[in-house]
Amino acid sequence: MDFFNRFAIPNPTPTIYASMVAIALTVIAVIIGLTYFKKWGYLFREWLTTVDHKRIGIMYLISALLMLFRGGVDAIMMRAQTAVPENTFLNAAEYNEVFTTHGVVMIFFMAMAFIIALMNFVVPLQIGARDVAFPRLNLLSFWLYFVGAMLFNLSFVLGGSPNAGWTSYFPLAGTQFSESVGTNYYMWALQISGLGTLMTGINFIVTILKMRAPGMTLMKMPMFTWSALVTNIIIVFAFPVLTVTLLMGTFDRQFGTNFFTMTNGGDDMLWANLFWVWGHPEVYILILPAFGIYSEVIPTFTQRNLYGYKSMVLSMVIISLLSFMVWVHHFFTMGQGALTNSIFSFTTMLIAIPTGMKIFNWLLTIRKGKIRFTVPMLYSLGFIPLFTIGGVTGVMLAMASADYQYHNTMFLVAHFHNVIIPGVVFAMLAGLTYWWPKMFGFMLNEKIGKWAFWFISIGFCLAFFPMYISGLDGQARRMYTYSAETGFGVWNMISFIGAGMMAIGFIIIVYNIYYSIRYSPRNVGDDPWNARSLEWATHNPVPEYNFAVTPQVNSSEALWDAKKNGHKLFKGELKEIHMPNNSGLPVIMAVLFFVFGFSFVFSIWPGVILSGVGIFSSMAYQSYMKDRGKHISVEEIKETEAKFGGGKK
Amino acid sequence: MKINHSQPLEYSTEHNRFSILGFWIFLGAEIMLFGTLFASYFVLVDHTGNGPVGAEIFEITPILMETIFLLTSSFTIGLAIHAMRVGKQKAMITFFIITLLLGMGFLGYEIYDFFMYVHEGATIQTSAFTAILFLTLGTHGAHVTFGLFWGSVIITQLIKHGINYETANKSFIFSLYWHFLDVVWIFIFSFVFLKGMM
């Protein structure tokens, strides 16, 4: 019986029991549904084992949307709890779990997955490639991410959620103050999904460097591809830091070491330091692809070229380097003194320069343009002023002496949501709407989409601007309650209303997806937005091999060049196309990694050893395996092309 | 599979070139991994708590032996790749096996070192310093251990299939890995051991 005690929840409540039941019922329903409709084979063959970058992208997308709702529910619960003073909707323990999971889920399992989804889907198409450089590795990356996400979410019903904040500062996250296995989950979920992210990084760097269509020099790459390249460079160099940090945390918690403990020389400041050495670049990992999306959307819907292509590239490269040199600004108040803080204040503010450059370049793109107010463009237009406000409050926070007053307050919370929501979330929604016809062959309803946009942006302003004020009035972040005399009540109430509006906005988006699947017209053509870059030169939805003939490019706006200047993209005859085979091994490895992570969380050593051996055996098996891929014959290509209308060769 | 015969075998297909570049980028990530370990090591080196300091537990002889083993193995794997390029399969496999044997020698000494540390009362739990010492050495040691398994897998393939574009590619990538571990060891040797005993 002792063995099973470890799985008990430390703070069980009716909500959690209800969720357990709900999860069990959902799983059973899914299994029955799949069996009844005989979809197991289809699901396994066509999706779970696919190496097609487009399908992997869509799997990331679905997971990201699921996680968005998990994290969103957490957010609403937090806002509801703090809406009025002395509220008892959640107790302190629950509130701590909720804000911890909100942070982790949103950053790692929603935002990261969303940008990787779009990178997966779009980048190979934008550079005219048939797939990524290592398709099987790509599938493994997805599975590692997915396993990490599932492991993390499991903590809710088995053993208890992590509750030391998404930053998980030691010694609070150490065994002395966080006794439940929650923080173990945190360590292993992030470790496993981080491994997947690192592989994605390597994969995409090689893809972008080596697989571009003939004629596409580095300085003729579409801006989203550039942003993906820079982002993946940051991923490759930032994630190993997280790996080591989490490993040290795991050792402290599970092997009794003293890296960050209170005794025997442990240094609690080291965790904070290392966490942010990774954590700050992570912020740019999220925001740079968003910048890339805006740089695609704004030229498309102002119907002109992006202003200052070279300076846009340069600013991203500078940001990528600077992002590794500013991490101390996350703990100016640790007492390193005026000199160190001055240095890091300065480097932090420097980032405002390349970022400002980008903002002005977008404005100058709009200047001589002709705007079409589509949903993606609305998000981009909402982004510019809102992100500017978020950006300048970032500069305010970078001023270390003033940061002593902002640090750990709602002002900070307002700031980072003010850059992440208009920056990253708006970009993801813009990208989703923009590339939706590319993915599925029909458009999302524009009218419903606009409703969602207004709800989300107005909701955003209501939810987060009051936090600047309550922060300056002394409301610390992560407080589960406050007394009425503090006067924070009114601001938090406005926040709650705003959060509610945002929730409605997201529900409208879901409704829009449902509505559009049912009613949207299916024959939208290959280029519904009158777009400019190469991904729109193939069919909607994209055939398995992407392009029947490899395109030849001589502009960063290849399709526009073809449409306006009569450049011929597709020259030469159809040839046999070589494509990789689907692979089941990543799925098996995913299961093994899940067992490994789960056993480690609960210190079940036989499980750890067996699954560990399994993982290495799979790698060895992979090395012996001969898989030379398959060939798609010319006839088959002709048939497919004819089915898509055959407009393009 | 298009094979380009103007290139060395390990570069002869597109996929081979992807793999080699991808591995180089992975090594970039590894630089950062060990960089983080070094950063932590330098921060924690004086955090010895009630445990011993580095100079009290380090011994020069095994460390020198480890260094010579690993340096030589880095040389021999280089020779193996050279033999591969001139098409000498037998010599290549011999050098490969010598490399792995030297790697095992290194690992043996390192394990002996670990036992000595524990014997002298410096376990991984003793202090922040011993923890980061074991973690840094252990991470490198784990890489070497993984390399031994990986290398053995490649040798079996070499024996079975001879030198072809696939085995050549794998061997070359393995050689990059092995040289890299040597580079990391040089930094551990200099900044953990020699600096600690200085």
Place this chain on the structure above:
Amino acid sequence: MKELFPRKQVMGFVFSLILTAVAVTVYFFDMSFEVGSTILLVTAFVQAAVQLVVFMHAGETGDKKAIYTSTFYGLIIALVTVFGSLLTLVWAYY
């Protein structure tokens, strides 16, 4: 037999042994912290460069630029991390 031992690699190996021997002097001879650290820094980085160029054939293909960029990028950031951490967590407190 001779063709199995190319001159370049043998020289590289001898050179790295010499560098190791120089580094070990900091153990056997008494010297100040600054001198010792300088010797170690120089020998370690030269040694790493020898491995990179002689043994790892870093510059032999068209991907030379990408390879050197990623290596130096990693190196620079690793150094920033090491010295930044020391600055924040150790030196600021003396």
Place this chain on the structure above:
Amino acid sequence: MKIKWVILTLIIAITTVLTGCEPLKVLNPKGPQAETTADVIWISIMTMAVVVITVIALYIFYVIKASRRPDDYEPPYIKSNPIVESLIVGVPVLIIIFLTVVTVKSLYVVEAPPEIYENQEPLVIYASSSNWKWHFSYPEEDIETVNYLFIPTNRPIKFKLYSYGPISSFWIPQLGGQKYAMVHATTTLHLAADVPGEYMGRNANFTGKGFAEQTFNVKAMPPEEYEKWVEEVKATAEPLTKKKFDELLEPGHLGQLTFTGNHLGFSPPPMSHGEMSSDTEETDSGLSMQPHESKDKSGNESD
């Protein structure tokens, strides 16, 4: 176009509130250090307001123009203009240089004892956090309080901060910025109060379950009154024993408590070797750049 009006209204609303009748704590300083930070905040708000207004004005102008093009308008292909490019780099550079100067100057001010009280001996108070309380030791007066802090006005106060548990952050918004209290290093925070009154103090860094209630009351009073309070405490309060102190350290919440004596003797703060006995005034009064005590190097923590 609604969004612009929403933003404008919000900006106006924010400014009204910021300057409104009931000032926000951070912008309503009651001591020299908080005044410095409030000034810095105002400078930054003003500078940033100029930036935001410029960007939003340009934005509104361009968007309106670009949305009212005639049907036959064909947007031109435009190459970037080096003058424009250098302008959008140059102006931010100037702003950053200005703000950096402001930051660095103010940093050295807030990290040092307040200038206007320079010639006064600072009052040293050891403030330590434990889950979820604050302990204040007054070594000079030889008294200790829990969860409340009495200080004299017009005298510099030197707080020595450390923690018996998770990283906490000591914060009295109206007197100055916050600083971490940690297990292994004692940090120093210089504050002073100009005006008598009661102020809110709290831990700002998340420390677990009881974090929200980890607050303390600060009462600044004229020096004479403060002396009187000290005398009163000495006459009436019970002595603090090690046993009692260990009980206080147990996780939980406590009301306001008062003791004579303090815990510095039997449970000394983390500090470098030997510095404890000779006290710290002389040793680091000249080291305003380095507000920290040197860290515990040899690891002689008490555990």
